[in-house]
Amino acid sequence: xxxxxxxxxxxxxxxxxxxxxxxxxxxxxxxxxxxxxxxxxxxxxxxxxxxxxxxxxxxxxxxxxxxxxxxxxxxxxxxxxxxxxxxxxxxxxxxxxxxxxxxxxxxxxxxxxxxxxxxxxxxxxxxxxxx
Numbered sequence: 038x039x040x041x042x043x044x045x046x047x048x049x050x051x052x053x054x055x056x057x058x059x060x061x062x063x064x065x066x067x068x069x070x071x072x073x074x075x076x077x078x079x080x081x082x083x084x085x086x087x088x089x090x091x092x093x094x095x096x097x098x099x100x101x102x103x104x105x106x107x108x109x110x111x112x113x114x115x116x117x118x119x120x121x122x123x124x125x126x127x128x129x130x131x132x133x134x135x136x137x138x139x140x141x142x143x144x145x146x147x148x149x150x151x152x153x154x155x156x157x158x159x160x161x162x163x164x165x166x167x168x
Contacts, residue, residue: 040071041168042112044120048074048101049082050140051118054152057094058159063168071112073104075123082141084148092152116162133162 043055052072059070081096089096102108106127109115114131117124119139124132135158140148162168 039068040112041068042104042109042115043070043072043118044074044104044115044124045072045118045139046074046076046120046123047078047082047139047141048072048104049078049080050085051137051151051155053081053085053096053099053101054089054140054155055116055118055159057089057096058156059163059168061094062156062160062163064163065168068168073102073108075104075120077101077103084143084145085140085152088140088145088148088152091149092156 041059043052043059045052052074056070056072078101081099081101086096104124109127109130112130114133115124116133116135118135118137137155138151140151
């Protein structure tokens with residue numbers, strides 16, 4: 038099995054949503070989405086937990102994870118979402134950068150727009166890469 042890493046700064050919003058949507062929509066059992074952050078928070082942002090529950094995904098038991106060079110070496114692709122230069126560079130690992138607004142402290146309506154954009158990007162990413 039190969040893994041796709043979704044990475045952001047706190048691993049409490051964008052990357053958590055992306056990994057969850059990837060695992061929901063993937064068509065291949067040989068690949069899975071994982072997520073991590075360069076400076077992980079202690080928990081997933083409350084607004085993110087709330088808006089993901091609206092679409093049937095429960096993130097309440099998820100704990101943010103630190104993105105280390107060692108962890109990055111275990112994946113085939115890293116999709117970055119705002120971690121910029123703090124995301125590790127790993128030779129041989131494909132890097133894709135998505136510019137996405139951080140949902141932290143956003144009103145629910147704005148966070149829903151970000152969630153929906155992430156889900157749409159994930160669907161295109163899966164289709165383009167036959168995942």
